[in-house]
Amino acid sequence: MSTRKQKSLVLILARELATNLAxxxxxxxxxxxxxxxNEPAEQIASGRFVERGETSINDWVRMLAPETVDGKPxxxxxxxxxxxxxxxxxxHGTMRVTGLDGTxxxxxxxxxxxxxxxxxxxxxxxxxxxxx
Amino acid sequence: xxxxxxxxxxxxxxxGPETLRYGGNTSCVEVECDDGTRIIFDAGTGxxxxxxxxxxxxxxxxxxxxxxxxxxxxxxIGFFAPIFDPATEVHVWGPPSSVRSLDERLARYxxxxxxxxxxxxxxxxxxxxxxxDEPWEIGSxxxxxxxxxxxxxxxxxxxxxxxxxxxxxxxxxxxxxxRLDNLTSDWISGFGLAEGVDLLIHDAQYTDxxxxxxxxxxxxxxxxxxxxxxxxxxxxxxxxxxxxxxSDDDLDRHQALAHELWQGSGAPPELAFEGMELRI
Numbered sequence: 001m002s003t004r005k006q007k008s009l010v011l012i013l014a015r016e017l018a019t020n021l022a023x024x025x026x027x028x029x030x031x032x033x034x035x036x037x038n039e040p041a042e043q044i045a046s047g048r049f050v051e052r053g054e055t056s057i058n059d060w061v062r063m064l065a066p067e068t069v070d071g072k073p074x075x076x077x078x079x080x081x082x083x084x085x086x087x088x089x090x091x092h093g094t095m096r097v098t099g100l101d102g103t104x105x106x107x108x109x110x111x112x113x114x115x116x117x118x119x120x121x122x123x124x125x126x127x128x129x130x131x132x
Numbered sequence: 133x134x135x136x137x138x139x140x141x142x143x144x145x146x147x148g149p150e151t152l153r154y155g156g157n158t159s160c161v162e163v164e165c166d167d168g169t170r171i172i173f174d175a176g177t178g179x180x181x182x183x184x185x186x187x188x189x190x191x192x193x194x195x196x197x198x199x200x201x202x203x204x205x206x207x208x209i210g211f212f213a214p215i216f217d218p219a220t221e222v223h224v225w226g227p228p229s230s231v232r233s234l235d236e237r238l239a240r241y242x243x244x245x246x247x248x249x250x251x252x253x254x255x256x257x258x259x260x261x262x263x264x265d266e267p268w269e270i271g272s273x274x275x276x277x278x279x280x281x282x283x284x285x286x287x288x289x290x291x292x293x294x295x296x297x298x299x300x301x302x303x304x305x306x307x308x309x310x311r312l313d314n315l316t317s318d319w320i321s322g323f324g325l326a327e328g329v330d331l332l333i334h335d336a337q338y339t340d341x342x343x344x345x346x347x348x349x350x351x352x353x354x355x356x357x358x359x360x361x362x363x364x365x366x367x368x369x370x371x372x373x374x375x376x377x378x379s380d381d382d383l384d385r386h387q388a389l390a391h392e393l394w395q396g397s398g399a400p401p402e403l404a405f406e407g408m409e410l411r412i
Contacts, residue, residue, distance in 0.1 A: 006278070006318055006323060006324035007318050007319055008279070009278070009279040009280060009281060009321055010279075012281065012319055012320075012321050013281065013308070015319060016307065016308045016309055016310055019309060019310050020309045020310075116279070117227070117228065117229055117230060117279075117285045118228040118229070118230050118262075119230040
């Protein structure tokens with residue numbers, strides 16, 4: 001097989017789904033790197049994926065500066081995406097994040113683990129739904 | 133290695149006067165390595181004809197690599213003569229499942245009410261292998277397999293032997309709802325299997341117009357197959373899995389169109405036909 005790093009089919013299909021949705025979607029791989037977000041998610045990220053490219057999860061969390069709606073900082077492990085990644089289960093929550101342009105967004109987020117047909121963990125998918 | 137096409141029709145066996153030249157049997161491809169190692173990809177109706185060859189009978193274990201378990205890829209297995217010989221050992225390789233073993237899934241077809249015999253009653257000895265994520269060897273051949281985009285668990289294969297490489301992706305829609313040329317290679321289903329091979333056997337079931345009504349069905353248009361072949365920089369592209377509605381005359385036109393549209397670096401693409409032999 002090619003030595004070039006190839007995304008798993010589960011991630012490829014997740015991205016193709018996200019590409020065709022108006023729902024803001026973020027996808028992280030099995031090591032936790034943010035490997036894709038779709039155009040609707042750019043409004044919250046305040047940046048285009050094609051310009052940012054893949055991002056390590058720590059850089060992503062630092063960028064988002066997540067906090068509770070009461071203003072208490074959230075760790076990666078406390079975010080729904082972090083829970084879905086670490087505990088391999090769906091998680092849901094409401095939080096505030098900061099876009100690249102400094103704008104604060106209050107979002108509801110639901111994250112779910114992505115398991116392949118053989119049970120292997122491939123990453124997570126999360127939606128960020130802005131509350132107005 | 134020598135590659136023989138025993139069936140290249142997609143979805144449904146299509147015998148008749150309109151399909152005499154390209155053939156009506158469903159997917160089955162035989163690879164014969166220089167040392168005699170023989171690997172069969174898929175058990176569509178083409179495997180019935182292959183099973184009549186003396187060289188296949190009594191010549192050591194038979195290795196059958198299934199891409200997936202859609203009927204057009206397994207329906208010939210019950211008519212493959214060697215399985216009625218108790219001296220035959222058949223190794224069946226196929227996609228893994230976390231729910232049912234490969235033999236349980238195959239037995240759904242090879243059992244009542246769909247088939248008169250049970251899989252367990254067949255005289256040959258069957259050994260089933262869920263394909264894992266690591267390369268493996270069969271005789272002088274080294275194989276890789278990976279899931280590819282097609283409804284249900286489906287594998288593509290890459291085979292290396294005798295200094296040549298072949299990739300077999302007969303049912304494949306490499307990008308659903310997005311353009312291939314908008315994706316980097318690591319996001320293209322099947323890229324790692326097909327990259328740089330000497331021969332790529334790839335799905336080209338639909339014309340571009342037909343594809344518009346079949347997005348998500350798991351098959352490629354001619355243009356998608358050509359793009360995939362060009363992006364993966366294959367030496368030779370064989371278009372496969374012809375739609376049952378396409379006559380020989382239709383396929384002649386597709387061949388001409390494929391030549392016209394081809395932008396890859398390798399040889400112009402060819403359409404597979406039953407009885408075709410290729411040495412790579």
